[in-house]
Amino acid sequence: xxxxxxxxxxxxxTERCTLRCKTCFVNKGGRDMRFEDAxxxxxxxxxxxxxxxxxxxxxxxxxxxxxxxxxxxxDLTIPTNGQDPERIGETVRELAALFKGRLTLAVSLDxxxxxxxxxxxxxxxxxxLQTLELLRSIPGVTVKVNTVVCSATxxxxxxxxxxxxSLRPDYHSxxxxxxxxxxxxxxxxxxxxxxxxxxxxxxxxxxxxxxxGKYSPLRILKKRYQRYLWxxxxxxxxxxxxxxxxxxxxxxxxxxxxxxxxxxxxxxxVGNLLEEPMxxxxxxxxxxxxxxxxxHGPCFCTHNCNLGENIQTHPRxxxxxxLGIAP
Ligand code: SF4
Ligand code: SF4
Numbered sequence: 001x002x003x004x005x006x007x008x009x010x011x012x013x014t015e016r017c018t019l020r021c022k023t024c025f026v027n028k029g030g031r032d033m034r035f036e037d038a039x040x041x042x043x044x045x046x047x048x049x050x051x052x053x054x055x056x057x058x059x060x061x062x063x064x065x066x067x068x069x070x071x072x073x074x075d076l077t078i079p080t081n082g083q084d085p086e087r088i089g090e091t092v093r094e095l096a097a098l099f100k101g102r103l104t105l106a107v108s109l110d111x112x113x114x115x116x117x118x119x120x121x122x123x124x125x126x127x128x129l130q131t132l133e134l135l136r137s138i139p140g141v142t143v144k145v146n147t148v149v150c151s152a153t154x155x156x157x158x159x160x161x162x163x164x165x166s167l168r169p170d171y172h173s174x175x176x177x178x179x180x181x182x183x184x185x186x187x188x189x190x191x192x193x194x195x196x197x198x199x200x201x202x203x204x205x206x207x208x209x210x211x212x213g214k215y216s217p218l219r220i221l222k223k224r225y226q227r228y229l230w231x232x233x234x235x236x237x238x239x240x241x242x243x244x245x246x247x248x249x250x251x252x253x254x255x256x257x258x259x260x261x262x263x264x265x266x267x268x269x270v271g272n273l274l275e276e277p278m279x280x281x282x283x284x285x286x287x288x289x290x291x292x293x294x295x296h297g298p299c300f301c302t303h304n305c306n307l308g309e310n311i312q313t314h315p316r317x318x319x320x321x322x323l324g325i326a327p
Contacts, residue, residue, distance in 0.1 A: 008309055009048045010254045010265065013038075013067055014056040019081050021120045022186050023110070023148045025179025026265070028056060033257040035063045037274055041255055042070035044278045052305060053078045054254075054265075059088050068095055075099075079106040079146060082131030083124060089134045096140045104142040106173065107132045111153045111160050119152055119186075132167060142170045150177035154189040158197055161204045171208045174201070176233055176302045179266060191237050198234065202227055224321045229311065231326045233302045242298035243327060244310045244317055249285035251309045263289060264306050 015029040033041075051074035058064055058078050068076055076099045080088055088105075096103055109132070110116045113125040120128075135143045145164050149157060157174075164172050177188055210222045235243055248263040255261050259274035263285040270284040293299055301307075311317040320327060 007046075007048050008050045008052065008252050008305060009045060010052045010054045010252075010305065011038075011041075011067075012054040012056065012254070012256045013058055013064065014061045015257055016060045017056045017081070018060070018083050019057070019121050019124065020182065021081075021108075021110075022152070022183035023119055023150055023177055023181045025181055026054070026056070027256075031257040032061055033067065035066060037259055038063075038067050038070055041259055041273050044273050045253065045255070046278065048074045050075045050077070055079075057081050057083070059084060059091060064091055065094050065098070069098060072098070075102045075104070077104040077106060079108060080131065081120070081124065082107045082109075082128035085127065085131040085134050088131055089138070092135060092138055092141060096138055101140055103140065104144060104170075105135050106144050106146045107135065107169075108146045108148075109164070110148050111156055112163065115153060115156060115160075119148075129167075132169065136168070144171040144173055145169050146173045146175060148177050149174050149189065149194075150181070151185075151187045151189050154193055154197070158200045158204070161201065165204055165207060171210050172205065173304065174205075174230075175304055176237075178301065178303055188237070191234070194237070195234060198230065202230060205230075221321065224324045225311070227324075228317065228321050228327060229304065229307060232307060232311065232317075235327055236300050236302055240300075242300035244307065244314045246289065246299050246301075246306065247310055247313060248306055249282060249289050251313070252306055261285075264301070264303065266301060266303070267292075 014032045015027050016032065017028050048071055051071045053068065057080065059080055061067065082088065092105060107128050109125065109128050110119045116125040117123065132143065132145065135141060147153065161172060177186060205226050206223050209219050232243055252264055253261055254265050255273060256269065259272045260269035261271060261273045261281055262269045267288070270288050271281045273281065289299065
């Protein structure tokens with residue numbers, strides 16, 4: 001029951017990408033998910049509350065609309081590097097009609113032009129801004145900016161966040177760099193530096209309405225949740241231990257273009273959804289995490305997507321968010 005209500009899937013529809021960002025940690029081979037495979041994958045995944053399309057650059061997939069259409073009841077999020085505004089705009093207009101009010105687009109921007117283009121490539125800042133503006137003009141679409149927080153972006157993060165705020169997206173997500181970035185010079189900033197900018201970061205994030213009205217209770221809860229999430233990140237990094245038990249085997253699935261499946265993007269696949277039923281793979285995911293935790297202790301990470309559902313199903317965290325207190 002809980003699983004059906006919460007299930008979150010990251011569906012990597014392609015490995016292809018036009019960019020080579022220094023912060024990137026995903027495989028950039030040449031594979032696209034085949035539509036006939038996606039159909040089988042969709043039937044085996046069952047009901048998905050939140051479908052997070054992943055890549056590569058999802059808009060390079062020639063059947064993106066049809067692939068998303070396999071999950072008509074899900075909330076849909078698509079990240080994009082924003083480098084092909086025309087194609088992205090056309091595709092999003094069609095998807096907005098299919099996923100009325102349930103479609104979120106996340107445009108990646110890592111800083112002002114010089115910082116962004118040093119990480120993501122020359123000219124990428126302007127193209128991404130063009131895409132952001134275009135997406136904001138499409139009715140029924142929630143638009144957010146994704147920024148990777150790392151050693152290269154932290155120095156001007158706060159002024160950049162103010163700038164993003166002035167562009168009026170619905171939200172700005174901060175993602176602490178994770179995995180093994182393609183450029184090994186990219187690292188997590190020192191914890192002291194992250195803590196030093198925390199009050200300003202939270203002030204700015206607190207001004208967003210997340211697509212809700214200014215005085216909506218939902219907006220207040222989301223604001224508290226975002227504060228809690230950020231503090232959990234810092235506490236996890238500071239103590240190097242788990243504060244919210246990971247429920248990835250039950251609540252998350254990451255599916256790659258060839259159908260292979262893992263419990264999160266940081267763990268290896270446990271099998272292939274095109275070859276085995278979900279129940280078998282779910283048992284294997286549970287066994288995998290149990291084995292890992294027996295050896296290393298409770299697993300922890302600072303991945304927003306996974307932490308989100310872990311927090312939302314963790315009674316102590318729910319209480320803290322309702323009361324507006326830090327973890
Ligand atoms: S971070 Fe995204 S846009 Fe950049 S190379 Fe990786 S997949 Fe492409
Ligand atoms: S804690 Fe993070 S890294 Fe560990 S299994 Fe869960 S989602 Fe994956």
